[in-house]
Structures are given as structure tokens and as C-alpha cells.
Amino acid sequence: MQRSRKIVVLGHFGVGKTSLIRRFVEDTFSDNYKVSIGVHITKKVVVLNADDAVTFILWDLEGTDEMEQIRDAYLLGTHGVVFVFDVTRPSTFQNLIRDIEIVRQKIQGPPILVVGNKTDLIDLEKLEQQMLENTIPYDFLTSAKTGNEVEAVFLKLATLLNEDA
Secondary structure, eight states, rough: EEEEEEEEEEEEEESSSHHHHHHHHHSOOOSSSOOOEEEEEEEEEEEEEEEEEEEEEEEEEOOOSSSSOOHHHHHTTOEEEEEEETTTOOOGGGTHHHHHHHHHSSSOSSEEEEEOOOOGGOHHHHHHHHHTTTTTOOEEEEETTTTHHHHHHHHHHHHHHHHHH
């Protein structure tokens, strides 16, 4: 059985949302940074097993430092959220709990996976210390550049959505 699910990818400017999606969909990475304006939509089929797959319609929303500014129209019909922060930029995770709460108020119900990206740019010991010191609630630590844990994020989301189906 195959279903379509709208997945919204959110986060501050420059956290690597587009790079995560590109790594997941195309298995590529580019150092050329281009700002997303508005929304960019792509899709990919995630196979859960021989009899079950889900088509992710991935909405790459422009980055904003104020989650209140996200257009509600972009969030209509959302089945799941990937909220991305940059592990090298504290400004993208200092208000993470508040940011997630704002998103939860806008779209109640869908699962939200919190992803720290750009782990290739920081020492792992420093990263672990930083996550503990700041009590950052995250589900995955990824690198769009190396591909580390990127597939796992979307597979976990597909599994969560399959459980709810």
C-alpha cells in the first residue's frame, strides 16, 4: 500500500534544510548556499517493507528566526515535521523549546522530529557537551554533507506515520 504524506521542513536561516532534503532525495551535497524563498516542493518514495511505502511530499520552507512568521497556509494538511537547527550556531537552538511549541500550536497532532545538522563541522565531544549543557531536546544529529543519519530521520518519520495510519 502506498500513501502520500506532506512533510514540512522548518528551521532558522542557513541551518541546512535544503541540503538535508537534497541529500535525502538525490543523495547529493553542494557547498553553494542559496537562500530558499517561499517554499520548494520535492517528493520521494520511502519503502518501509515489501508491501508498504509512503510518498513524502517535502515542503522546504524558507528559513525564519521567528516561528510566528511561518505562513499558516504552508502548514495546512501537514502530516509530519522535521525541525532543523545548526549545531554550530547557538542562535538556532537557544529558543528551540519555544520554537517547537509555536509550531505545535500552529499544527496540532503531526509528529515533529528535531534534527541538529552540520555535525561534520564540530568535534563530537564538544557537540555532546554542548547538547548536555543546553539541554537540547533532539531526535537526530545529522550531516547533510556526509549523509550521516539523514536517511534515518526520514525513515523514522515514515515509521511514525505508518503507525498512525
